[in-house]
Amino acid sequence: MSRLKQIREKISxxxxxxxxxxxxxxxxxxxxxxxVFLVHTALDIIxxxxxxxxxxxxxILSAVIIPNTINQRTIDRYNNNNLPVYxxxxxxxxxxxxxxxSELQAIAPDFYNYLIGLAQNIEQNQPIPNTxxxxxxxxxxxxxxxxxxxxxxxxxxxNEDKEILIDNxxxxxxxxxxxxxxxxxxxxxxxxxxxRVVEFRFETIDKEIAKFSMFATESTxxxxxxxxxxxx
Numbered sequence: 001m002s003r004l005k006q007i008r009e010k011i012s013x014x015x016x017x018x019x020x021x022x023x024x025x026x027x028x029x030x031x032x033x034x035x036v037f038l039v040h041t042a043l044d045i046i047x048x049x050x051x052x053x054x055x056x057x058x059x060i061l062s063a064v065i066i067p068n069t070i071n072q073r074t075i076d077r078y079n080n081n082n083l084p085v086y087x088x089x090x091x092x093x094x095x096x097x098x099x100x101x102s103e104l105q106a107i108a109p110d111f112y113n114y115l116i117g118l119a120q121n122i123e124q125n126q127p128i129p130n131t132x133x134x135x136x137x138x139x140x141x142x143x144x145x146x147x148x149x150x151x152x153x154x155x156x157x158x159n160e161d162k163e164i165l166i167d168n169x170x171x172x173x174x175x176x177x178x179x180x181x182x183x184x185x186x187x188x189x190x191x192x193x194x195x196r197v198v199e200f201r202f203e204t205i206d207k208e209i210a211k212f213s214m215f216a217t218e219s220t221x222x223x224x225x226x227x228x229x230x231x232x
Contacts, residue, residue, distance in 0.1 A: 002063070003055040004228050010055075014048040014217045017041055022210055025200070038200065042209045043144075049216035050145040053087035056224050059232055060111075061085050065100050068107040074100050089142055091119040111231045118223070133219045140205045141216055147204070 021041045028035035066078050077083035088094050088101050094115055096102055104112035118135075125136030200209050207215075 002228075002232065003059050004232070007052045007055050007224060010048050010052050011217055011221050014045045014220075017045045017048070018210075018213045018217055021045065021213060025210055035200075038209070042202075042213055045213045046141060046216050047145050049220040050141055052220050052224055053089075053142075054085075056227060056232075057085045057087040059228075060104075061100060063232060064108055064111065065103055069100075069103050071100075071103060074103065088115055088119060089122055089138060091116060091123065094119060108231070114227075114231065128219055128222060131218070131222065133215050133222075135219075137207075137212075137215055138219065138223075140207070140212075141220075144202070144205065 021038070024035045024038065024041070028038075061078070061083070066075065069075060074083065083100065085100060086093075088099075093099055094101050094104070094112065101115070104115065121135040122138050123136075125134050127133070128135055201207060202209055202212060205212070
């Protein structure tokens with residue numbers, strides 16, 4: 001049975017948590033206090049997004065590889081629940097003949113070539129079409145979850161006066177200073193609260209946490225929905 005319904009539920013949950021994170025961040029910055037449980041909420045979003053890829057990998061295995069393989073060892077390992085698979089972010093996961101994904105080259109060559117192209121886009125950090133996201137950041141997502149799993153600590157750094165908060169009756173907005181391109185003026189309506197506030201970033205990858213959380217949910221949705229619509 002396809003895991004797509006579960007994947008969509010996970011992405012919906014991650015988006016719900018992302019909205020909670022945004023609300024918490026805005027109020028914390030407005031009141032100039034440290035947000036409670038910030039790192040845990042952010043990592044919940046990231047871990048949930050990352051899990052979706054391995055759900056997809058399980059569907060590739062059970063729906064495409066196992067019904068069509070002639071490799072008895074693959075079948076036996078699968079039937080004995082001894083065939084762990086992880087989403088092939090790297091090209092060598094597809095070309096290594098010890099990995100069951102390599103069998104797609106004979107079983108489903110179009111799908112195999114698609115996954116090779118995806119792995120190459122990730123390796124070359126190509127832009128995800130029709131977005132401001134980059135494929136290469138998928139590896140940051142993967143590595144952060146692995147780091148959390150093995151070391152149980154993800155550091156967040158605070159940078160004072162690195163964002164601009166705008167608050168009025170019609171709009172609540174936070175504008176980053178560091179990664180802003182082309183903006184040199186901000187015009188707001190009378191009575192607006194306009195102030196410079198602290199920015200929170202994942203220390204090891206130097207990414208602002210709200211923006212990277214958005215990347216985690218949206219890029220996952222885009223990539224996985226494309227795979228299911230074309231091949232699963």
